[in-house]
Amino acid sequence: MKIMYLTIELIVGFIFLFIIVKFVGKKIINKISPFTFIAAIVLGELLGNALYDHKIGVFYIVYSMTIWGGLLFSVEYLSQKFLSFRGVVEGKPSALIKNGIVDRETLRKNRMNINQLQSLLRQSETFSIREVAYCYLEANGSISILKKSKYQKTTQEDFNMPSKIVSAPVTLIRDGEVLWDEIFDLGFNESWLKSQLNTQNIIEYKDVFIAEWLQGDGLFVQRFMD
Template sequence: MPEYLQVALRSIFILLSLFAITKLLGKKQLSKLSFFEYITGITVGSIAGTLSMDLNLPLSEGLMSILLWFAFPLLFSFLSLKSIRFRRFAEGKPTVFIKDGNIDEKALKKEKYSVDEMLEQLRKKDVFRVADVEFASLDTNGDLSVLLKKEKQPLVREDVFDISQKSTPPQAVITDGKIDQKALAEVGFPLPWLVRELSKRKLTVESVFLAQLDSEGNLTFDLYDWTNTQ
């Protein structure tokens, strides 16, 4: 068989194998990848490219190497879903950079973040004065979350009009790791909203023992590891 045809067949086979393995890892945006997952992706790409072009390398051994490199992120992802403690160990916790308009220099130094880099991230969120920031933290995915002080936040309808809504008793929208869509509908919130709120808190449905929600959007959690968050 001509070499060019062997290279083509090996490349197609490797691409199909990578596609199948990637489907097992699930969908995740590039900006949401952990450092370990990012390095794994680069290494696997390098192995796949070499394996496609070098006909002297056994295809079976190369695929075994790729499978091993994919196995560890898959294992880490599985353990992170099952254990909040492991997830915090593997991915870390957000680091507070600004609180009450004051910069935490030690936190910047710990994350190897310069003041200029932090100011650049603030400008991307249309914030130009540190004194206007109530709270800013570097999330585990590298994003900077910013909360402006109350007087610096955009004016909303509730600030102008005295709007009162009829409150309903809190409903158990998640019980024993399962979503109760009927209870969710009773308080007037759609399923995508609850999913987004869980994502903001770095939680999964399976990690929540009990979640209660009222009609005003107050959401409280009781997790399997007995850690409470709001």
């Protein structure tokens, strides 16, 4: 008897889940916003808990999924109709880098630090902040990058260029703190660092928000005042 009830519940749950996803749209699968991501998790939990709770029958599965699906559909409908409501539910992208400058205030508002930004950039195959013209933190937590023109992708075959050794950028100063281990690993010293900063009219380390060294491209520096 339990097997028969479980079979019926599985079939009903499967059909209703299919209908809800079909009506609400593909956004719930793509996790296009934090709301749809959490809504998808709750929807799965509702079905999963109902299936394995022997005190809950088919009616309660249908009822709970109908209510939740109706709420999801209502939110999606209102998001399509009203721009202000869409902004509240889906959120808006935040510009973390503008014109090649890291916006520290926007980082703070999104509860991020420079380490996390660098990590997200590396995951997007961008290993240096100097390459980025604009970087947006999307509502779903991913980032979108527009690189500076000289760093946009081209192929060596297009220009018959010989292959070059690829070097990774190394962060030397972060949040005003000098990473001496990185400097010594590169074979440099404090005198070298000071001379590099002096060429950019920087005297104090504490004035530097981020400094990166890239072989062949020199030192990239952004000050706090920038």
